[in-house]
Amino acid sequence: MKSVVIIGGGPTGLMAAEQLTNAGFVVDLYDAMPTLGRKFLLAGIGGLNITHSEPFAAFCSRYAERQAELQPLLATFGADALRAWCAELGVETFVGTSGRVFPKEMKAAPLLRAWLARLKRNGLRIHPRHRWMGWDAQGQLVFETPAGNVTSPSLPLILALGGGSWKKLGSDGAWVPLLEACNIPIAPLKPANCGFLCAWSEHLRSRFAGAPLKSVSLSFTDLTGYTETRKGEMIVTERGVEGSLIYAFSARLRDSLDLHGSATFYLDLLPNHDHAHIAAALQTKPANKTLGNFLKSRFKLDGVKTALLFETLDKAHWQNIPLLASTLKAIPLTVTATTPIDEAISTAGGVPFAALDSNLMLRQLPGVFCAGEMLDWEAPTGGYLLTACFASGREAGEGVIRWLTQGVSEERPSPPH
Numbered sequence: 001m002k003s004v005v006i007i008g009g010g011p012t013g014l015m016a017a018e019q020l021t022n023a024g025f026v027v028d029l030y031d032a033m034p035t036l037g038r039k040f041l042l043a044g045i046g047g048l049n050i051t052h053s054e055p056f057a058a059f060c061s062r063y064a065e066r067q068a069e070l071q072p073l074l075a076t077f078g079a080d081a082l083r084a085w086c087a088e089l090g091v092e093t094f095v096g097t098s099g100r101v102f103p104k105e106m107k108a109a110p111l112l113r114a115w116l117a118r119l120k121r122n123g124l125r126i127h128p129r130h131r132w133m134g135w136d137a138q139g140q141l142v143f144e145t146p147a148g149n150v151t152s153p154s155l156p157l158i159l160a161l162g163g164g165s166w167k168k169l170g171s172d173g174a175w176v177p178l179l180e181a182c183n184i185p186i187a188p189l190k191p192a193n194c195g196f197l198c199a200w201s202e203h204l205r206s207r208f209a210g211a212p213l214k215s216v217s218l219s220f221t222d223l224t225g226y227t228e229t230r231k232g233e234m235i236v237t238e239r240g241v242e243g244s245l246i247y248a249f250s251a252r253l254r255d256s257l258d259l260h261g262s263a264t265f266y267l268d269l270l271p272n273h274d275h276a277h278i279a280a281a282l283q284t285k286p287a288n289k290t291l292g293n294f295l296k297s298r299f300k301l302d303g304v305k306t307a308l309l310f311e312t313l314d315k316a317h318w319q320n321i322p323l324l325a326s327t328l329k330a331i332p333l334t335v336t337a338t339t340p341i342d343e344a345i346s347t348a349g350g351v352p353f354a355a356l357d358s359n360l361m362l363r364q365l366p367g368v369f370c371a372g373e374m375l376d377w378e379a380p381t382g383g384y385l386l387t388a389c390f391a392s393g394r395e396a397g398e399g400v401i402r403w404l405t406q407g408v409s410e411e412r413p414s415p416p417h
Contacts, residue, residue: 002025002026002156002404003025003026003027003028003153004020004025004026004027004028004156004157004158004400005027005028005029005030005141005152005153005154005155005156005157005158006020006027006028006029006030006157006158006160007029007030007031007132007141007157007158007159007160007161008029008030008031008158008159008160008161008162008372009029009030009031009033009036009037009126009128009170010036010037010039010040010160010162010170010171010372010389011037011040011372011386011389011390011393012160012162012371012372012373012389012390012392012393012396013029013031013158013160013371013372013393014029014036014037014115014116014119014393015389015390015393015394015397016158016160016369016371016393016394016396016397016400017029017119017124017397018115018118018119018122018394018397019394019397019398019400019401020397020400020401021119021122021123021124022122023401025400025401025404026123026125027123027124027125028125028127028152029124029125029126029127030127030130030132030143030152031126031127031128031129031130031170032129032130032131032132032170033128033129033169033170034128034129035128036112036116036126036128037108037112037116038169038170039162039166039169039170039171040108040112040386041108041109041112042166042169043108043386044103044106044107044108044109044111045107045108047102047106047107048102048103048106048107048108048111049100049101049102049381049382049383049386050082050086050093050101050102050103050111050383050386050387051078051079051082051083051100051101051383051384051386051387052079052099052100052101052382052383052384052387053079053095053099053100053101054099056074056075056078056079059074059078059079059384059387060074062379062380062382062384063377063378063379063384063388064251064378064379066353066376066377066378069353069377070377070388070391070392073388073391073392073394073395074387074388074391076391076394076395077390077391077394077395078387078391079101079383079387082387082390083101085390086103086111089111089114089115089118090114091103091104091105091110091111091114092104098382100382100383101383127143129145129146130143130144130145130150131143131144131145131174132161132175132178133149133178134178134181135154136151139154140152140153140154141153141154141157154367154368155367155368156367156368156369156400156403156404157367157368157369158369158370158371158396158397158400159175159368159369159370159371159374160370160371160372160374160393160396161174161175161372161374162372162373162374163189163346163347163348163349163350163373163374164176164189164341164342164347164349165191165341165342165343165344165345165346165347166342167342171373173189173347175374176189179351182364182365183364184351184355184362184364184365185351185352185354185355186349186350186351186352187348187349187350187351187352187376188349189341189347189348189349189350190254190338190341190347190348190349191250191254191338191339191340191341191343191344191347191348192250192251192254192344192345192346192347192348192378193247193250193344193345193346193378193380193381193385194242194247194250194254194338194339194341194343194344194345195237195239195240195241195242195243195246195338195339195343196240196241196242196246196250196253196257196263196335196336196337196338196339197239197240197335197336197337197338197339198239198240198241198333198334198335198336199334199336200236200238200239200240200311201311203307204236204304204307204308204311205238207303207307208236208303208304208307209236209237209238210235210236210237210238211235211236211302211303211304212233212234212235212236212243212304213233213234213235213236213243213267213304213305213308214233215231215233215271215272216231216232216233216234216245216267216268216269216271216305217229217230217231217232217267217268217271218230218231218232218234218245218246218248218249218265218266218267218268219265219266219267219268219330220249220252220253220263220265220266222252222255222256223252223255223256223259228249229268230245230248230249231245231271232244232245232248233245234246236304236308239339240335240339241333241335242339244381247345247380247381248380249265250338250380251348251378251380253265253335254338254348257335257336257337257338261336262334262335262336263334263335264332264333264334264335265332265333265335266330266331266332266333267308267330267331267333268328268329268330268331269301269305269308269309269328269329269331270299270301270328270329273299275325275326275329278299278325278328278329279321279322279324279325281298281299282294282321282324282325283321284298285298291318292306292310295309308331308333309327309328309331312327312331312332313327345381345385346373346378346379346385347373347378348376348377348378349376350373350374350375350376350377351370351374351375351376352376353375353376353377356370356375358399359395359396359398359399359400359402359403360375360392360395360396360399361399361403367403369396369399369400370396371389371392371393371395371396372389372392372393373385373389375392
């Protein structure tokens with residue numbers, strides 16, 4: 001039986017391996033790390049959000065510009081199929097109040113252990129501490145190991161190497177120059193689901209770094225002129241802002257930064273009160289009560305929200321009630337850069353879908369398939385990232401099976417020059 005090489009031991013590579021071992025193929029999986037699924041395990045520390053329960057059309061819309069490419073993959077292996085797959089591994093899932101889906105134990109480790117045990121029973125051969133270095137002059141795969149370099153036959157090959165964030169967990173983007181040397185176009189890797197930098201005052205930075213901003217509403221107008229307003233939570237950091245509400249807008253904020261050098265969004269500190277109600281309440285503030293204390297007692301405005309207000313509105317304007325009410329409803333926050341790519345939850349950019357055929361095989365390198373986060377797509381957090389990684393890994397595995405069984409000639413990829 002033909003053997004297949006997979007490089008990358010995250011959910012994408014493991015799902016590809018599952019399709020191939022189930023079909024009876026011998027699979028050698030290589031990974032640079034000592035153990036597999038390290039970023040997957042990290043994602044499960046705070047509760048593994050594996051997918052989302054929303055209707056299929058809405059689910060697919062989360063992939064924005066790449067919806068057309070990913071929807072067929074998700075139609076084959078989407079949220080319902082992923083939950084059924086978890087159940088087959090003995091892992092029960094449930095839908096949280098936000099619609100997100102979690103394992104009942106809220107952790108990634110039990111799922112990964114059960115999965116790896118099943119893959120090993122099916123014959124998967126795992127090679128840890130093997131860092132892919134590219135191809136040699138004969139077209140063989142070259143791996144750097146603690147014992148020295150080793151080579152392996154290169155076809156068929158599935159690359160599931162992740163994006164460019166969390167280098168210490170193995171997702172370092174080192175594959176980019178290896179594919180570029182083979183004339184594969186690569187969209188530059190950029191941070192996604194990331195934090196942003198703001199020019200905080202020393203007072204706000206020293207006193208409120210790490211403070212959560214709960215029950216706020218963020219409004220932003222993107223480059224297309226579309227304005228979205230969404231309620232949620234975020235965190236003030238020493239350098240700027242991060243958290244789930246920011247991640248929901250991160251792609252659009254990043255694109256505006258790329259074009260203009262900065263981006264400004266508006267934060268409603270009192271989304272449950274309209275302007276007229278706030279203005280009327282402000283009229284009742286006793287003269288002997290400070291504005292901060294009044295806002296705390298009347299609206300339960302906490303310290304970090306008050307600090308943002310005072311950061312925005314000069315004290316000379318605190319008596320201007322219409323302006324004060326308007327500012328409480330729309331604090332302008334300007335971000336000047338993303339946090340470093342290695343700190344991002346995920347990355348955008350990578351191998352364009354136009355460089356792949358319907359089997360996720362590189363058009364310029366027959367027999368070489370790509371899947372997962374190394375492809376040029378992005379999605380917000382909420383289970384969308386993992387679902388698409390699973391789905392594309394499955395598709396790549398099935399693509400190899402189709403390629404092998406349809407008798408396509410096995411041309412070797414051209415080694416880098």
